[in-house]
Amino acid sequence: MLTTPSAAKRQKSEIGRDRLRIEREEAALIWHPQAQGDAIEQRPDATPLAVLGIELRTFAR
Template sequence: MHIPLVAMTADKGAAVTGSASGEVSDTFAFTIWLHKEAVIRALSVELDQCDYANALTQQQREVRLSEIGRDRLRAEREEAALVWHAQAQGDAIEHRSDERHAGVEHVVVITR
């Protein structure tokens, strides 16, 4: 059986001198694996007790997700534009490594 490892780091202000990091076994994942059937039963009971009267219809959900996607893309493009502007001003800045490509699609052809 493989138990995944999780990274541990000390937050700033924690009672640690210097910095600390390491990996430990993911005890939460192990506990869920160990008690899988009990967890499924407990979650099923919770789901059965949910009030779905205010839940979105599938169509409403699709509209909301589309709006979220559009807003996210706009924010990513604005962020990318700010990075390009800062680069044009000579600032040492790069796009975030986790930035989605859709937000930073920008091609400039320079001919000399």
């Protein structure tokens, strides 16, 4: 299926948001056992924003 450049950009953005959401959920599932003292590590390729629980926001000036 052919898409326009703007549609491809939008789809790529949606995929990125979905991936970050899923990685945040994964990180949360790991934090709980870690808090209980279990030695569980995050994946080395996990997004730092998800692992650190950071959310970037932009504000209008």
